[in-house]
Amino acid sequence: xxxxxxxxSIISKQSRSLPFQLIFWSICIVAVGLVVFMVMxxxxxxxxxxxxxxxxxxxxxxxxxLGDSAATVQxxxxxxxxxxxxxxxxxxxxxxxxxxxIDTNKAQFxxxxxxxxxxxxxxxxxFAEVVYKELGNDMYWEFHKLLYSKQPEDQxxxxxDYFTENFLIDTLKEIASVEEVEIVTNSFHEGNGKEPxxxxxxxxxxxxxxxxxxxxxxxxxxxxxSYEEFVKMVEDALKEQ
Numbered sequence: 001x002x003x004x005x006x007x008x009s010i011i012s013k014q015s016r017s018l019p020f021q022l023i024f025w026s027i028c029i030v031a032v033g034l035v036v037f038m039v040m041x042x043x044x045x046x047x048x049x050x051x052x053x054x055x056x057x058x059x060x061x062x063x064x065x066l067g068d069s070a071a072t073v074q075x076x077x078x079x080x081x082x083x084x085x086x087x088x089x090x091x092x093x094x095x096x097x098x099x100x101x102i103d104t105n106k107a108q109f110x111x112x113x114x115x116x117x118x119x120x121x122x123x124x125x126x127f128a129e130v131v132y133k134e135l136g137n138d139m140y141w142e143f144h145k146l147l148y149s150k151q152p153e154d155q156x157x158x159x160x161d162y163f164t165e166n167f168l169i170d171t172l173k174e175i176a177s178v179e180e181v182e183i184v185t186n187s188f189h190e191g192n193g194k195e196p197x198x199x200x201x202x203x204x205x206x207x208x209x210x211x212x213x214x215x216x217x218x219x220x221x222x223x224x225x226s227y228e229e230f231v232k233m234v235e236d237a238l239k240e241q
Contacts, residue, residue: 055218055219056207056219056220057219058203058216058219060074062196063110063111064110064111064132064141064144065108065109065137066108066109066141067102067105067108068105068108070105071106072237073218073234073237073238074109074217074218075097075107075109075110075217075234076109076110076111076112076216077089077094077109077111077112077213077214078112078113078114078204078207078209078214078215078216079111079112079114079212080113080116080125081115081120081121081124081125081128081147081148081151082117082118082124082158082159083117083213084151084158085213086148086212087148087149087151089213090145093227097109101234106238107234111144112203113128113129113201114201114204114209114212115197115201116212117159118158118159118160118161118162120160120161120162120163123163123165124147124163124168125197125200126193126197127184127188127193128140128143128144129193129197130187130188130192131143131172132196133187133193134184134192135176135180135183135184139176139180142175143172143175143176146171146174146175147163147168147171150167165188172184207221215230217230218240220233220237
C-alpha cells in the first residue's frame with residue numbers, strides 16, 4: 001500500500017505541474033513572437049526612414065557619367081566590381097534605365113564605387129578610376145562594362161583575389177592601344193586612383209550605403225523592389241523640377 005500511495009502522489013504532482021508548464025511555454029512562445037515582430041518592425045522603420053530621409057546633395061564633378069548634362073534628374077549607382085548582383089543589374093535592370101531615361105535625356109547616370117567585398121574590389125575600383133582619369137569618360141564605360149562581363153560565374157571566386165593587376169591590364173588591352181595601356185598602368189602605379197575612390201567611399205559613409213547595388217535619385221535612396229517603383233520615383237523627381 002505504501003508503494004501505491006507514493007506512486008499516486010507522484011502522479012498527482014505531475015498532473016498539477018502540467019498547467020504550469022503549458023503557461024510557461026505559452027509565455028515563451030509569445031515572447032519570441034514579440035521579439036521577432038519588434039525586429040521586423042524596426043527593420044521596416046529603418047527602411048521607411050531612409051525612404052523619407054532628407055535629400056543629400058551629391059557633388060557629381062569628376063564622376064563618370066552617361067546622359068545629357070542638362071538633365072534635371074541624377075541617378076547614382078553604388079556598386080562593387082566583384083558583386084554578382086551588380087553584374088545582374090548591369091545586364092537586366094540598367095538597359096531599361098538607359099532606354100527610358102538616359103537616351104531620352106531625362107536623366108543623367110553616374111557610377112560610384114563601394115569596394116567592400118574583397119581586396120580586388122579596391123584594386124578594380126582604383127584601376128577603373130585611372131582609366132577614367134587618363135582615357136576619358138567613353139573609355140571608362142567601355143572598360144566598366146567589359147570588366148563586369150568578366151566577373152566569374154562561380155561564386156567561390158567572389159571573395160578571392162581574382163581581378164589581379166595583370167588581369168585588369170589584359171582586360172584594358174582588349175579595348176585600348178598599347179600606349180594607352182601603358183599610360184593607365186603607370187598612373188595606377190602612382191596611386192592616382194586612390195583619391196577618387198576615397199571620394200566615393202565618403203559618400204558611401206555619408207549616405208549610409210549598406211549593400212550593392214544601391215541607387216539614389218536626386219540624392220534620395222531608392223528603397224523599392226521593382227522597376228515600376230523605380231520609374232515612379234524618377235517620374236516624381238521629374239515633376240518636382
